[in-house]
Amino acid sequence: MSLVTENIQxxxxxxxxxxxxxxxxxAGMGVDSGLxxxxxxxxxxxxxxxxxxxxxxxxxxxxxGTFRSDPALAWGFYGHxxxxxxxxxxxxGFDILRDFALFMDHGAFVFTSNVDGQFxxxxxxxxxxxxxxxxxxxxxxxxxxxxxIWPARDFQPEVDTVHCRLLNDPPRCQWCGSxxxxxxxxxxxxxxxxxxxxxxEANLLQWLAKVKRLAIIEIxxxxxxxxxxxxxEFQEGFLIRINPRExxxxxxxxxxxxxxxxLQALELIAEAI
Numbered sequence: 001m002s003l004v005t006e007n008i009q010x011x012x013x014x015x016x017x018x019x020x021x022x023x024x025x026x027a028g029m030g031v032d033s034g035l036x037x038x039x040x041x042x043x044x045x046x047x048x049x050x051x052x053x054x055x056x057x058x059x060x061x062x063x064x065g066t067f068r069s070d071p072a073l074a075w076g077f078y079g080h081x082x083x084x085x086x087x088x089x090x091x092x093g094f095d096i097l098r099d100f101a102l103f104m105d106h107g108a109f110v111f112t113s114n115v116d117g118q119f120x121x122x123x124x125x126x127x128x129x130x131x132x133x134x135x136x137x138x139x140x141x142x143x144x145x146x147x148x149i150w151p152a153r154d155f156q157p158e159v160d161t162v163h164c165r166l167l168n169d170p171p172r173c174q175w176c177g178s179x180x181x182x183x184x185x186x187x188x189x190x191x192x193x194x195x196x197x198x199x200x201e202a203n204l205l206q207w208l209a210k211v212k213r214l215a216i217i218e219i220x221x222x223x224x225x226x227x228x229x230x231x232x233e234f235q236e237g238f239l240i241r242i243n244p245r246e247x248x249x250x251x252x253x254x255x256x257x258x259x260x261x262x263l264q265a266l267e268l269i270a271e272a273i
């Protein structure tokens with residue numbers, strides 16, 4: 001029996017014996033749905049060649065300062081992503097995760113750094129998801145005038161994808177009329193309104209307190225921004241780490257690792273259950 005096969009069976013046994021499933025997910029979770037992975041400058045520039053030509057990296061475009069200096073460029077980038085996330089169909093792995101938790105006493109809860117809303121689109125309830133970097137499907141005032149967060153559903157971006165620029169008017173704050181920005185945590189961002197995530201986090205901690213036999217499935221969470229990896233590692237449950245590039249476990253951490261893409265690993269575990 002190979003190590004991969006052995007670890008797949010261990011993962012299946014852990015899931016079968018768990019009474020709650022914590023899913024911790026990074027950008028690698030969306031790759032099998034066709035979403036771009038911005039790991040490194042080359043991955044980012046491959047998705048946005050106009051920004052390569054202008055010498056603009058991810059840290060620069062993903063900052064509140066760009067919304068102030070060039071809102072058409074900032075919303076060209078985020079408007080394109082918003083449209084992409086709205087059109088993307090979550091891959092089958094999301095359904096597999098829901099099936100894993102179906103017969104657990106406490107079901108599943110998601111902790112994710114992804115701002116794409118794919119877990120909710122795949123059928124996870126809003127009360128089952130904690131988005132530690134916010135959501136592109138929510139807006140806030142760039143100036144933070146009223147401390148309000150509201151849905152982005154009325155904003156329909158029209159984007160010149162060749163030049164990465166918004167063609168129509170950017171969304172505006174419903175209170176003061178200033179430009180609205182996504183309610184997501186950007187680089188150098190002191191203005192992100194995090195109270196929506198704090199409410200989600202409180203729900204997650206209440207859920208964790210009820211679970212006695214916790215299984216943790218971490219998917220596609222990298223080390224460059226380790227929010228997701230750290231959260232899962234600090235929990236008491238058995239950790240199943242799925243990552244084709246950075247699958248190693250911390251020394252002494254109870255768990256197994258699968259150096260595989262998300263969907264392939266989840267399908268193999270499902271077959272073993």
